[in-house]
Amino acid sequence: xxxxxxxxxxxxxxxxxxxxxxxxxxxxxxxxxxxxxxxxxxxxxxxxxx
Amino acid sequence: xxxxxxxxxxxxxxxxxxxxxxxxxxxxxxxxxxxxxxxxxxxxxxxxxxxxxxxxxxxxxxxxxxxxxxxxxxxxxxxxxxxxxxxxxxxxxxxxxxxxxxxxxxxxxxxxxxxxxxxxxxxxxxxxxxxxxxxxxxxxxxxxxxxxxxxxxxxxxxxxxxxxxxxxxxxxxxxxxxxxxxxxxxxxxxxxxxxxxxxxxxxxxxxxxxxxxxxxxxxxxxxxxxxxxxxxxxxxxxxxxxxxxxxxxxxxxxxxxxxxxxxxxxxxxxxxxxxxxxxxxxxxxxxxxxxxxxxxxxxxxxxxxxxxxxxxxxxx
Numbered sequence: 046x047x048x049x050x051x052x053x054x055x056x057x058x059x060x061x062x063x064x065x066x067x068x069x070x071x072x073x074x075x076x077x078x079x080x081x082x083x084x085x086x087x088x089x090x091x092x093x094x095x
Numbered sequence: 096x097x098x099x100x101x102x103x104x105x106x107x108x109x110x111x112x113x114x115x116x117x118x119x120x121x122x123x124x125x126x127x128x129x130x131x132x133x134x135x136x137x138x139x140x141x142x143x144x145x146x147x148x149x150x151x152x153x154x155x156x157x158x159x160x161x162x163x164x165x166x167x168x169x170x171x172x173x174x175x176x177x178x179x180x181x182x183x184x185x186x187x188x189x190x191x192x193x194x195x196x197x198x199x200x201x202x203x204x205x206x207x208x209x210x211x212x213x214x215x216x217x218x219x220x221x222x223x224x225x226x227x228x229x230x231x232x233x234x235x236x237x238x239x240x241x242x243x244x245x246x247x248x249x250x251x252x253x254x255x256x257x258x259x260x261x262x263x264x265x266x267x268x269x270x271x272x273x274x275x276x277x278x279x280x281x282x283x284x285x286x287x288x289x290x291x292x293x294x295x296x297x298x299x300x301x302x303x304x305x306x307x308x309x310x311x312x313x314x315x316x317x318x319x320x321x322x323x324x325x326x327x328x329x330x331x332x333x334x335x336x337x338x339x340x341x342x343x344x345x346x347x348x349x350x351x352x353x354x355x356x357x358x359x360x361x362x363x364x365x366x367x368x369x370x371x372x373x374x375x376x377x378x379x380x381x382x383x384x385x386x387x388x389x390x391x392x393x394x395x396x397x398x399x400x401x402x403x404x405x406x407x408x409x410x411x
Contacts, residue, residue: 083393
């Protein structure tokens, strides 16, 4: 299992790892945005009800 | 186990035999009326018999539709349709879906990238498939779900259902965008170009515009009620596009290959590849449930500003 061959992906490294990286960015980005939104709403709720 | 279930259902039906028998009786009447009304011509009757029996059975089963939700109404499960009640349930479920999704992602990627063999034609380039196909499926599936929820929300004026539709839209748009981009990343090495106006790619692009239209339409209208109705119209109009995408590869001879997984016959790819794709699909599914539920909780809080239950929600 030599890693260099694995990462080169037969020369298609850019396309394969590019799309995986993009998927990672898209998904993590969406999760972070939603979680941040929920936190701020919760904080607003606490201030609102004090 | 199955026998026990059947016996239980039969005893339940027997206890309320008035309903069961009335449905059966209705079925028998309808089927026996036809020969009387159409006439004794056996040739004709034989040709229409099967369709007639099926239609009569379906109509008869409609009779018991009213009782279907009576039980749920009585024991209060229908109350969870109200946003206030659903909020704690939703926020409890989210961590479970989130962890399950991450675990499945890790397994799926491991199987897809390490265990699945080289493709004889495309070598390693085909591995983009493990993100491209699930993303495309999720894009279409989430649109159908969005249209259904929007439709229900509009028809029954159910706020929670429309909130669900708006929460689904952003994740669906993300997946469709992802499927388009990973598709073009895959197209470059194999088809030689980033983009080709092929039947499937064009209809998926239309799906993306429908999503963006839905999201921008909903954010453009301030009053939530009107925004939901407007969104429902757009979602329901656009739902015809999903079958077009799905069958586009069969209808037009497109550059995009045919469906890899056909429910009818053996799938045309190797077992580990299939396994990896299905695991990734499950992971994307769980991921979207977790994200959509979180966004649903946010929408519930935003829209229920004046409702009194929110202070109590803080303690949960």
